[in-house]
């Protein structure tokens with residue numbers, strides 16, 4: 623195994639461990655899943671998605687406003703109404719708090735919801751009977767609406783493994799294409815960078831030459 627691949631394998635292992643850890647804490651801990659804790663939003667009707675202990679009561683408080691919600695399933699969503707401008711919103715669920723800072727109508731770090739989430743169609747991806755931790759085969763869910771990449775001649779590793787949610791945040795994000803992190807950071811999360819010394823010298827983003835899902839050419843060259 624080459625050094626680069628060894629490092630990459632380690633990182634993928636680390637990434638999977640993180641995912642599993644996130645799934646394990648799900649049972650009790652309250653966590654905000656969307657939108658990002660610090661972002662701008664176009665609309666003051668903010669759909670809040672989170673996880674928390676089944677049956678617990680939740681409270682959201684912001685400059686004078688207050689909303690209560692019940693977590694009937696470990697996966698929940700609630701919509702709170704905020705006026706234009708900046709707000710600090712404090713969520714309290716079962717003694718745990720999460721602080722968010724949302725700028726309604728702001729431009730910086732603008733969060734966009736995935737269309738299916740914006741239209742409240744949770745069940746187009748989630749089986750209401752199963753918690754998200756028991757979601758199987760994420761890519762086949764995505765491919766119900768999006769064209770599959772698997773027929774491309776050279777399919778990128780994580781895509782081949784069905785790890786769509788490793789690159790994309792399924793509910794939405796502040797990054798283009800709902801990426802978890804900006805494109806350059808995304809590639810260097812798993813790759814040290816190109817390994818070969820004859821790799822084109824360029825400061826262009828990796829995706830200007832490589833297709834992140836795969837292509838007809840070797841190394842997923844566009």
Ligand code: HEC
Nearest residue numbers: 655671672673697698699738739743744747754760787792
């Ligand atoms: C486009 C598909 C899709 C839609 C629509 C969707 N989800 Fe999800 N959701 C996922 C996937 C995939 C995961 C698991 C992958 C991940 O986030 O790591 C997930 C995970 C979750 C989690 C757990 C997150 C975590 O970090 O453990 C919660 C809570 C959740 N979804 C709530 C919702 C709610 C509420 C809605 C509707 C408002 C919704 N989802 C709509 C795809 C979707």
Ligand code: HEC
Nearest residue numbers: 737738746747760763764766767768786787790792799800
């Ligand atoms: C029930 C249908 C449906 C499912 C399932 C679904 N999506 Fe989507 N997705 C849409 C629609 C509709 C749009 C907006 C129109 C478009 O850009 O195709 C969209 C847009 C996107 C975009 C932005 C595309 C762009 O060009 O800006 C990404 C990325 C995306 N989805 C990823 C995913 C991932 C990852 C999954 C699986 C976790 C998934 N989607 C599951 C319907 C779906």
Ligand code: HEC
Nearest residue numbers: 634778779780788808809811812813828829832834841842
């Ligand atoms: C989640 C981890 C992960 C991320 C993020 C990731 N890759 Fe990969 N990449 C892999 C894996 C796994 C392989 C497959 C290694 C194998 O099959 O030998 C791979 C293979 C490749 C290859 C082919 C290498 C070869 O020698 O055949 C290229 C090129 C590549 N990735 C570019 C990128 C670019 C560009 C990005 C950012 C858009 C990116 N990768 C993001 C995990 C990742």
Ligand code: HEC
Nearest residue numbers: 809813815816817818821822824826827828830831841843
């Ligand atoms: C100017 C276009 C261009 C850019 C920008 C670019 N690449 Fe490449 N990359 C290529 C080409 C062309 C090859 C195929 C080289 C060959 O045939 O040996 C390649 C090959 C690779 C390979 C496989 C061979 C190797 O050197 O390990 C990896 C991995 C890779 N690129 C990763 C990246 C990453 C990560 C980035 C961003 C930091 C990036 N590339 C940016 C053009 C580019």
